Amino acid sequence: MxxxxxxxxxxxxxxxxxxxxxxxxxxxxxVSATKPHPEIVNMIFHGIAERSIKRNSANLEVPYDVNDKDMYLKGFKEYDHMCVQCHGAPGVEASPTGKGLFPPPPKFPEEKLYEYSLKDIFWVTKNGVQMTGMPAYGPTHEDEAIWAVAIFLDRSRDLTEAEYRNLRDKYSDTHH
Ligand code: HEC
Missing domain, CATH: 1.20.5 (Single alpha-helices involved in coiled-coils or other helix-helix interfaces)
Known part of the structure; x- marks a missing residue:
């Protein structure tokens, strides 16, 4: 029996x-990028990504002074050069490439970024997120540049359109 x-x-x-x-x-x-994943795939995938990020970044030490103005400005330049096309910025839309991705890149500085700490942001930027459009910058960039972007993002959670425009006017190599 x-x-x-x-x-x-x-x-x-x-x-x-x-x-x-x-x-x-x-x-x-x-697998089309215009049809959202079924909710269950989304939940499983995001749960896995978030836990993986937080677990991996937990033991990192921040090797730079987070209040260093040069690091902040360096981070802004890197961001404006490498990330803005997908994540946008206050007053700046993502490019058509960024808008066509699924899962969509979270818009900076609102949305999901708030859930991530400085160390999380460093880890994601260095390692990327598998099966999404989020690239890994570790293979092509020094840790210092990646910490700079992370410090910039971490300190820009309340950045306004006017402040971003001001940063571009003063420091951007590509936008005037
Ligand atoms: C080609 C498009 C693209 C570029 C360029 C890009 N990202 Fe992303 N990013 C994404 C996508 C897509 C996600 C959402 C991943 C997901 O759903 O888990 C993401 C997610 C993130 C997250 C949050 C982690 C998460 O799982 O949501 C952070 C932090 C991040 N990106 C930082 C950066 C930084 C910093 C740069 C520049 C150095 C950058 N990204 C450049 C597409 C991009």
Missing amino acids: IEEMLRRKKLLIAVLIVAAALYFVLGRYD
Whole structure:
């Protein structure tokens, strides 16, 4: 009796695994970037990303003075050069590339960025987020530049449009 039940259970599990495999193999899962993931995929994916980020960044030490003005300005320049096309800025829209991504890049400085600490931001910028448009800058940039961006973002949570414009007018290499 018990053995019979166990056998049925195994059979049921095997059928489910094959069905799931067929669903993906036959191309039924829609990878289009214009259709939001089903809610469950979203939840699982974001939960995994957030936990991974927080766990990995927990043991980092911040090696720079977060109040250093030069680091802040260096971070602004890096941000305005490398990140603004996807994340936008106060008074600045993301580019068509940034707007076409799914999952969408969180708009800076509002939205999800508030959930992330300075160390989290450093870790994400260095390592990127798999299966999203968020690139890893570690392979191409020194840690110092990445800490600078993280310090800039961490200290810019209340940045206004006028302040961002002012930074661009004074310090941007590319926008005037
Ligand atoms: C090509 C587009 C693109 C560029 C360029 C880009 N990002 Fe992202 N970024 C993304 C996307 C997409 C996500 C959302 C990932 C997700 O949903 O988990 C993201 C998420 C983030 C997050 C939050 C982590 C999360 O899981 O939501 C931070 C912090 C971040 N980016 C910082 C940066 C910084 C700093 C730069 C520049 C050095 C940058 N990004 C450049 C696309 C981009």
